[in-house]
Amino acid sequence: MKWIKFTTNLTPEEAKIVQYELSTRDEFYRVFINPYAKVAEVVIDDSKVNIEELKEKLKGEVIEEKEITLQELIEGSLSWNNVLRSKA
Numbered sequence: 001m002k003w004i005k006f007t008t009n010l011t012p013e014e015a016k017i018v019q020y021e022l023s024t025r026d027e028f029y030r031v032f033i034n035p036y037a038k039v040a041e042v043v044i045d046d047s048k049v050n051i052e053e054l055k056e057k058l059k060g061e062v063i064e065e066k067e068i069t070l071q072e073l074i075e076g077s078l079s080w081n082n083v084l085r086s087k088a
Contacts, residue, residue: 001029001043001044001045001046001067001068001069001070001073002043002044002046002065002066002067002068003041003042003043003065003066003067003068004041004042004043004044004051004054004062004064004065005039005040005041005062005063005064005065006039006040006041006042006054006055006058006060006061006062006063007038007039007040007060007061007063008033008035008038008039008040008058008059008060009038009059009060010033010035010040010058010059010060011035012035012036014035014059015033015034015035015040018033018057018058019031019032019033022042022057026045027044027045027048027049028042028043028044028045028049029043029044029045029073030042030043030073030077033058038060039063040058040060042054043068043073
């Protein structure tokens, strides 16, 4: 499983469409696109996703990527965990 942060040049309308399309696919665990900040973050099953095709779809480039575990994905998704980190 891989977490990847991209730059993106999608318009707000395009971002809504792409985010929806990607989020309906099983190989994408998390999809977040912010067209105003020009960034996108995805968590994917990297054995099933072609990163080059994803770069084309997002109209951007990879800024950062790292391997993550299922436990890290779950913990990062818990709202209380984000609150605790912000107070630390």
